[in-house]
Amino acid sequence: MPRSFRAELAAPGGKVPVRACELESSPVWLFASIGEYPVYDDVAYEAMINDERRMSAYTEAVRRYAPGRTVLDIGTGQDAVWALAAARAGARHVWAVEVIPESARIARKNIEKAGFADRITVVEGLSTEIELPEPVDMCVSEIIGTLAGSEGAGSVLRDARERLVKPGGVFIPHRSATTAVALDLNSANLGTLPGFPPLVFRYVEEVFASVGRPFDLRVVLEGLQDNPRVRQRSYLSDAVEVEPLEYNGDLQPEGVDAVELTFTRAGRFSGLALGVRLWVTEDDEPLDSLVQSSNWTPVYAPLSEEGLPVRPGDRFEFEFTTTMSDDGVHPDYALVGQLQRASGPAVPLSWGSTHHGDGFRETPFYRSLFPAP
Numbered sequence: 001m002p003r004s005f006r007a008e009l010a011a012p013g014g015k016v017p018v019r020a021c022e023l024e025s026s027p028v029w030l031f032a033s034i035g036e037y038p039v040y041d042d043v044a045y046e047a048m049i050n051d052e053r054r055m056s057a058y059t060e061a062v063r064r065y066a067p068g069r070t071v072l073d074i075g076t077g078q079d080a081v082w083a084l085a086a087a088r089a090g091a092r093h094v095w096a097v098e099v100i101p102e103s104a105r106i107a108r109k110n111i112e113k114a115g116f117a118d119r120i121t122v123v124e125g126l127s128t129e130i131e132l133p134e135p136v137d138m139c140v141s142e143i144i145g146t147l148a149g150s151e152g153a154g155s156v157l158r159d160a161r162e163r164l165v166k167p168g169g170v171f172i173p174h175r176s177a178t179t180a181v182a183l184d185l186n187s188a189n190l191g192t193l194p195g196f197p198p199l200v201f202r203y204v205e206e207v208f209a210s211v212g213r214p215f216d217l218r219v220v221l222e223g224l225q226d227n228p229r230v231r232q233r234s235y236l237s238d239a240v241e242v243e244p245l246e247y248n249g250d251l252q253p254e255g256v257d258a259v260e261l262t263f264t265r266a267g268r269f270s271g272l273a274l275g276v277r278l279w280v281t282e283d284d285e286p287l288d289s290l291v292q293s294s295n296w297t298p299v300y301a302p303l304s305e306e307g308l309p310v311r312p313g314d315r316f317e318f319e320f321t322t323t324m325s326d327d328g329v330h331p332d333y334a335l336v337g338q339l340q341r342a343s344g345p346a347v348p349l350s351w352g353s354t355h356h357g358d359g360f361r362e363t364p365f366y367r368s369l370f371p372a373p
């Protein structure tokens with residue numbers, strides 16, 4: 001049984017009590033979804049560099065498309081990996097844009113050290129606010145979040161297409177979509193929901209600080225991907241896709257998707273694991289965060305604390321809505337649905353997750369995670 005204890009987080013406006021757990025006390029534990037906030041550190045960048053599937057799919061794609069082309073790398077990060085890969089592959093010139101000043105500074109140093117300062121120009125700022133001397137032939141970016149568009153890929157890449165890339169220019173990645181699978185979290189972690197291990201506190205504090213107040217931040221489930229047995233015990237259905245984002249096609253950052261999950265196993269339905277599928281190029285098999293170890297961790301959408309009993313053939317019908325938050329870049333998500341069981345009346349269920357909305361302790365899940373003082 002996971003052991004939980006109470007701790008405190010620093011937040012604008014004062015300390016916030018939090019439910020915490022020891023790291024090794026549960027096969028599944030919570031982390032904050034951080035990629036959509038400017039809180040990247042060495043650990044976060046390293047996790048991306050160590051994601052071998054991601055690295056090899058992108059490296060291959062850049063080697064294929066960059067030779068002889070001008071390239072825009074949006075969100076180059078401190079390692080400038082795709083900018084350097086493009087320059088090494090023979091790109092004519094690379095514009096490497098990065099919004100975090102410290103990451104841009106380190107990227108510049110790494111590019112100089114690698115001997116590519118004449119072929120790569122680092123531009124500090126948001127891609128949506130910069131100008132280039134002329135539109136480029138191709139755009140590479142990895143601003144894919146724990147959900148397909150949660151880091152702003154939809155709106156940022158649409159802006160790039162309209163202003164910074166030549167008509168018909170190539171986009172890497174090609175496509176991403178959010179995925180959803182029904183989850184029995186109780187059987188996955190053998191009892192009560194754990195909280196955040198102490199190593200997560202500073203990330204939650206930084207997200208609160210970047211937004212300016214504590215709020216019901218998006219959480220992810222660590223431990224599901226790396227552990228096939230836990231996954232087998234906890235996934236109650238096959239996965240469905242929502243929030244399709246076509247970077248080389250009709251790119252729609254907002255939308256409503258009506259879908260249905262059919263339960264394939266009996267269990268207690270506690271919520272959804274939401275992941276991301278990423279097609280780096282059109283002919284690649286997608287990277288899939290619900291079933292592969294990766295730097296993208298499944299988001300937890302809690303729907304029922306105790307879990308609703310379900311049997312094979314029962315269904316969860318829902319609408320998944322993506323709307324742009326007022327920063328014009330990061331989406332807010334909402335899900336409204338009905339559990340349809342052979343055994344009884346339909347049960348309405350819902351979940352919402354904003355990028356920086358002001359709701360705090362709005363649902364039983366968050367009242368348990370952030371207990372009142």
Ligand SMILES: C[S@@+](CC[C@H](N)C(=O)[O-])C[C@H]1O[C@@H](n2cnc3c(N)ncnc32)[C@H](O)[C@@H]1O
Nearest residue numbers: 048075076077097098099100125126127142156
């Ligand atoms: C997921 S990391 C990827 C870093 C690196 N490209 C890689 O793939 O390893 C995303 C990076 O993009 C930056 N970023 C996100 N949106 C951006 C935008 N619109 N303009 C500039 N930088 C952005 C973030 O600050 C972060 O450093």
